[in-house]
Amino acid sequence: MQPNKFNIAIIGNNKQWIDAIGEKLMTEVNITESHALTKANILNSTLQANSYVYGPQNLGVITEEKIIRCEAMSGGPHNLDLVATLETKNYLYAYKTKFNIGDHVILRGFEKAKRYNCSHEISDIITSVNGEDQLVLLTPFYIDDTGYVRQIKEQLFCEDISFHWNVAKVLKQIFKDAGYTVSSLFTEGYYFKNKYVLAPFFQHSKDWCEANSGVIGLSGANVNAARSIEPAWNTLISGNSLNFDLVNHVLKANDYIHFKLKINIFYDVAYGSTPGTVKPYFLYKLAGSGTWYQQDGWIGRVIVQNVCTNLVNISQKIEQEVEIRMAPGDEMMINVQFSNFAGPDTITIYAEGSSIEIMAQPTITKNSTVIIKDVLPDWKQIDFIKALKHLFNLKFLTDDHKRIVYIEPRDSFYTANQVDWTDKIDFSQEIKLEELGSDQNKTTRLAYIVDGNDDYDKKYKEKKGYGWASESHTILNRFAQDGIKEIVNGLFAATQMDFCPYLGFVHSTIPKLWKELKDDQTIPEKFTNFIPRILSLYPTKNCLSGDTWTLETEAQTAYPYFYFYDGSIDDNLCFNDIPGIGHGMKGLLNKQYGNYFRTIDNSRKITAFLNLSPSDLQTFIALDDRGLDFKAKYILRLDNETVHCRLDSIVEYRPGINIPTKCVLITDSDLPSIQSLSEIYEITFYNNINSIKAGDSYANGAIQCFGRDWYLVRAAAQGNVLGGDSASKYGIGSRDETLNADIMYFIERGFLYFDTSILPDTCNILEATLYIGKETGSYEMEIAVFAGTQGSKLSLADYNNFGTVQFGESTPGMLGGRWITLNPAGLANINKTGWTKFALREKHFDLVNIPPTNNYLPFRTMFSGAPDGHKIWLNVKYKL
């Protein structure tokens, strides 16, 4: 047979990114950026151009410890110390200790001596050989009434803190993975770039857990006379033995891992004719350098519950589960001991029925390295994009040829460009006018998901019938149908902001992810699970009014400030307006949906047939640089009236056939954009968060050069000394000093950097001010600012390497702040994608090459580790 026809289908490119993204999961986003869960990374995460930031949050899992014994330990009539013994903790306490000397704790549960049900200060902590902690507590001073011990002020530990991932970076990468770049003033703007997602289940993947888990078997053995045996665990039964040394029979972690171990021993007791009692134990012992770690003895000894008494030749099976945390390279022996076993008889352990099941837990323990994509939630990427579309009313348009997807909120999507299509109208065919409201409900409500874990959210919904932070709009168009249409975000719930005294935020607020206090509670319950939140970030905010929060024993006076709404910043992610706070924060409905609803209320749909040519359509394939495509305004003159429209669609254009094409247009009733593109934004960057010492890997500090010839000192290829810490040991200056009757000249030059990558790549910088505090220094010592060229680590060779164009200078005066307004060259030097660097020179001698004739005190500032009010900052004002 011969073929007659080949049937083909052709599909437009601009559907392809939707298809490419549609079925992919967030865990497939190609962000291989990795980071270790360490204290330093948590504190510095906002300073880097990372995809993540850690913020203080009430996500801890251990809130109180059960007391198994409590005794009075001293004899004074008015001064009685208590010793509270806590139940055995089945983890290596070296990695996570919840109590510290000086903490205050609440005891609960005293029935006869109720006066001890109160707050106590911990004066000592004694760790016993059995892994039990004893807290020595000072005299009580506050009455409470309930059976556990817990801290009044919780400190956060690395494991308690989840990361927030940056929306803009993940969005950009999703499109990049699909082969497209995003063009968007909105997503490149600060407003969008500071949006982050906090989702539960910050944990290792199932694959990771499986790769680190396995079941290990042993060789049979007779228990020796010491009643203690280290079984020969030497057989891999299933899974992997990555974390077990089969030769030396020890658990050997290859990473920072939280394990659950399930140990089974099947044994025979040979007692002969005299009955006896067997108490089996499992013992865990950490190996030290070359020898088993003996200093603290066993790190855990757990008594198996099924004590066997009056045994005569009987087979027994014992089983135990424990949890431990280990670091890479840690080795742990697991021993079995049988006590209270008299006589010369033997105990035989059998291989069959004996095993260790090693179950790696998904917990991201302190120091664990995680890859961003591995800890993103199992959402479809397209659902993430849809959720953002819903919040910000985004519109998408694709340029097939350039592989660019244009994304803007509806209000800033359209341009002012005009295209007059009046001459193309086929007036011989019907021009149909329809009301847009006819397919709408009278009321449209925009809402977040109601989080059932959030008591306030749940009760609000029960009382009002809709979730808080939602907002409705009543359609004015009389053709709208009765009823309410609720459009709920697909992924996110709303977040209240609240004080959290329990964590140290008495006057400062953080996103409220804890339950409402019940009558008998002083500490709120934490969420164990919650609907993901979207939040804005103000990179680093000082705690208010002396508030501090504690991260692993160290008090913090600043924190990455995540917020859902904040009047002082005038940023509100609620759909509703919040009047009376700050400037009266507009919600997302009024901010992003104003013209959308105005269009439904006032606009009409026009369906007409137009004589379109190939060149008319070409602009929709390769989008016109002039914006004469869907973004333009289309003009039709109908019945001597000029009608301004938006083009909705061109329907079934038939190439090669000269017939009019159906076009759908919407009359334009937009008001000028509420969120004007000319709006001016402002952000302040701080340079000196990291502490710097000579040789540290930071790009700020000072370099000093000295010698007897001024001109050689000034032109030296490198300096002699590097420094510039919070003690202001070095600064910016020029001086002479008499040493052994000779004049010695000193020149000091300063260097700064700011991570300015958060600035939108396409923003127009209007103004920038560099603030430097003059801590000490002679009246004559002032500074001139140039471009820095130092690398990521300041070196002596940077002494004479910097830009030649001056950006500004300080004015002579007394000690205090210097505000230096950068000139246009200085503005151009600000790096929107990385670090902005500056070099600082003393301006009266070094800059103009005049040898100083006095032993001036240099202009000293705090390059790093400066307290509030002394930090160096760069303020940038810009518009999109």
Next chain:
Amino acid sequence: MVDLFINDTLIDSAIDEPMALTFAFDDIDNLEQSNNSASKSIALPATAQVRRFFRFAEDVNVLNFQGQKTDLKAVVKEDGIEIFSGVVNLLSIQQNAAQ
């Protein structure tokens, strides 16, 4: 005049039925209904060039014919002006029983 290029090759076959191209915003809320620049199926007469282009896909014994495992790039030009670009899927081959 309408020209169809598949993988940069001009297909000399006249297209029996007119294509219908629709242009609209990318609609990510209605994936299944997304119709942006999508066309319906088109029947290409089985000229020698078309058969050669598809590497004689009508022969059931032919393995790895054109378009079987890889996407084919499609460009439609009208009067020399590109008005469409996308991909081509070979849906079926209609046999002429009389021959």
